[in-house]
Amino acid sequence: MAHQTSTLTTSLTRPGQSNGAGDARALFLTLFSGEMFKGFQRESIARDLVMKRTLKNGKSMQFIYTGRTTAEFHTPGNAILGNSDGAPPVAEKTITCDDLLISSAFVYELDEVLAHYDLRSEISRKIGYALAEKYDRYIFRAIANGARKASPITKANFVEPGGTQIRVGTSANESDAFDSTALVNAFYDAAAAMDEKGVSSDGRVGVLNPRQYYALIQAVGSNGLVNRDVQGTALQNGQGIIEIAGIKIYKSMNIPFLGNYGTKFGGTTGETSPGNLGSFVTPALEDADPAQTGIKNDYGTAAEVGTKSCGLIFQKEAAGVVEAIGPQVQVTSGDVSVIYQGDVILGRLAMGADYLNPAAAVELYVGATAPSGF
Numbered sequence: 001m002a003h004q005t006s007t008l009t010t011s012l013t014r015p016g017q018s019n020g021a022g023d024a025r026a027l028f029l030t031l032f033s034g035e036m037f038k039g040f041q042r043e044s045i046a047r048d049l050v051m052k053r054t055l056k057n058g059k060s061m062q063f064i065y066t067g068r069t070t071a072e073f074h075t076p077g078n079a080i081l082g083n084s085d086g087a088p089p090v091a092e093k094t095i096t097c098d099d100l101l102i103s104s105a106f107v108y109e110l111d112e113v114l115a116h117y118d119l120r121s122e123i124s125r126k127i128g129y130a131l132a133e134k135y136d137r138y139i140f141r142a143i144a145n146g147a148r149k150a151s152p153i154t155k156a157n158f159v160e161p162g163g164t165q166i167r168v169g170t171s172a173n174e175s176d177a178f179d180s181t182a183l184v185n186a187f188y189d190a191a192a193a194m195d196e197k198g199v200s201s202d203g204r205v206g207v208l209n210p211r212q213y214y215a216l217i218q219a220v221g222s223n224g225l226v227n228r229d230v231q232g233t234a235l236q237n238g239q240g241i242i243e244i245a246g247i248k249i250y251k252s253m254n255i256p257f258l259g260n261y262g263t264k265f266g267g268t269t270g271e272t273s274p275g276n277l278g279s280f281v282t283p284a285l286e287d288a289d290p291a292q293t294g295i296k297n298d299y300g301t302a303a304e305v306g307t308k309s310c311g312l313i314f315q316k317e318a319a320g321v322v323e324a325i326g327p328q329v330q331v332t333s334g335d336v337s338v339i340y341q342g343d344v345i346l347g348r349l350a351m352g353a354d355y356l357n358p359a360a361a362v363e364l365y366v367g368a369t370a371p372s373g374f
Contacts, residue, residue: 146355259307
C-alpha cells in the first residue's frame with residue numbers, strides 16, 4: 001500500500017469549494033500548522049537575525065562578500081578604468097543545504113478519544129520546538145566559527161578585518177561569564193571592535209545564556225541599560241529589550257555555552273542547580289561536522305567548539321542560511337490512517353548555514369586562551 005501524505009500547501013481548497021473529508025483534513029492541517037509555526041517562531045530567533053535566502057533548483061547558493069575600496073585623485077587626461085589597485089576585492093562563500101531535517105510523532109486515534117486535552121496541538125508545538133532548536137544551534141555554531149576566522153579576502157596588498165574574540169572578565173573562572181559588569185564591558189568592547197572594522201551598526205544583536213540575561217536584568221537599576229519607560233513583561237521577555245551600545249540582547253538555550261547548550265552548573269561557574277532540573281537543561285554539545293550523517297556544512301565537533309565560548313555578538317552579515325524547504329507540515333491520510341488507526345504527524349525543513357563576514361562576528365569567551373577555529 002503506498003504511503004499517502006497531505007500537506008498544508010497542497011490540501012487546502014480554493015474559497016467556495018467543498019470536498020467533505022478533504023475540507024476537514026484541510027482544516028486540521030491549518031490548525032496543526034499554525035501550532036507548529038507558533039512553536040517554531042517562539043523558539044527560533046536566529047532565522048531573522050542573519051542573511052537568509054531561499055534555495056531553488058540547486059543544492060547550494062553562493063554569497064558574495066566584498067572588501068573595502070579606496071579613493072584616489074584623478075589625473076587630467078587619464079582614462080578612468082577603475083581604481084589602480086583593482087579594488088574592491090571579492091570573496092565568494094558557498095553554503096550547501098543539509099539533508100532533510102524532520103521531527104515526527106504517531107498519534108493513536110484511541111488516545112485522542114480518551115484524552116481530556118488537545119493532543120495534536122501539543123504535539124505540533126513540540127515538533128516546532130524541535131526543528132527550531134536544531135535550526136538555531138547550527139546558525140550559532142557557524143557564527144562562533146566565523147568569529148574565530150580571518151577575513152576571506154586574500155587579494156594582494158589588501159588586509160581585511162577578520163573575526164573578533166573578547167574575553168569576559170579577567171580570571172580563569174567560568175563565573176566571569178555571569179558577571180553583569182564584565183558582560184557590559186565586553187559588549188562595549190565588541191561594539192568598538194565592529195566600529196573599527198567598518199561593520200554597519202544596523203542589525204547588531206547579542207545572544208546570551210538565560211542566566212546571563214537575567215543577571216543583566218537584575219542589575220538594570222544601576223547600569224541604565226533599559227529605557228526606564230519600558231517595564232513589566234516587556235522588560236523580562238528576552239526579545240531584545242535590553243540594549244548595550246546599540247546592540248539588542250536576546251536570550252537563547254541554543255548558543256554554545258561552556259561546552260553545553262544554554263547553561264552550565266558546577267565547576268568554576270559559581271552556579272548551583274536550584275533543584276532537580278532534569279537532564280535536558282544542560283545538554284552537551286554534539287558533533288556536527290560533515291562526517292556526521294546528513295550534515296553538509298561544518299558546524300564543528302564538540303571538541304572544536306570547545307568549553308570556553310559564552311556568548312555571541314554579531315551583525316546580520318556574520319552568517320548566511322539557505323532554505324530549500326521552509327518549516328512545513330505533513331500528515332498521513334486515507335488507507336494508512338485506517339490500517340494503523342492513527343496518523344503520523346511530521347514537521348520538516350531543509351536548511352544549511354555558514355559564516356559569511358567574520359568581521360561582523362564576535363565571540364565572548366572565558367579563560368586565558370581564546371578558542372580556535374574549525
